[in-house]
Amino acid sequence: MRKCAKSNEFFRRFAQRVTLLQIATQRKQIPPKMTEQAARLQTHNQEMVKCLNQLRGQQTALEEKIAAQERKKDSLSKEMEKLQRTLEQLETSIAEDTKALNDCSKRLTETENGYAKVVDTLQLLLMSAKEKVNTTTPTSRSVHSESSKHSS
Numbered sequence: 001m002r003k004c005a006k007s008n009e010f011f012r013r014f015a016q017r018v019t020l021l022q023i024a025t026q027r028k029q030i031p032p033k034m035t036e037q038a039a040r041l042q043t044h045n046q047e048m049v050k051c052l053n054q055l056r057g058q059q060t061a062l063e064e065k066i067a068a069q070e071r072k073k074d075s076l077s078k079e080m081e082k083l084q085r086t087l088e089q090l091e092t093s094i095a096e097d098t099k100a101l102n103d104c105s106k107r108l109t110e111t112e113n114g115y116a117k118v119v120d121t122l123q124l125l126l127m128s129a130k131e132k133v134n135t136t137t138p139t140s141r142s143v144h145s146e147s148s149k150h151s152s
Contacts, residue, residue, distance in 0.1 A: 015042070
């Protein structure tokens with residue numbers, strides 16, 4: 001801002017000098033060639049002031065744009081931090097649940113294997129019982145049959 005104020009002051013004084021030159025020219029104290037130069041200087045001065053104003057406008061627009069971008073960047077950074085924390089929590093939860101799943105699968109496999117052994121043992125026991133029933137003596141069958149006839 002200080003540079004702008006200095007340049008504005010410079011151009012204001014310059015414009016005053018050009019105006020004084022024009023007044024002096026009107027009084028015919030300055031040769032016409034100098035008057036032409038003064039007029040060109042004033043035109044250049046006006047164009048320079050316009051350019052400076054345009055540059056200041058561009059500077060202000062860029063400052064505002066940068067400020068908006070910085071705000072957006074800060075907002076996105078905060079959102080990224082929040083998402084990173086959420087991601088870390090999910091990774092921890094997945095790891096814990098995976099461990100629990102592995103433990104459950106192990107227990108299920110052990111239980112299924114134990115149950116299969118029980119089924120195999122019961123099958124052997126049943127086969128053994130059937131063999132004993134089939135190998136009994138015919139007399140014991142007839143005694144058993146007669147006793148059931150007498151009971152009737």
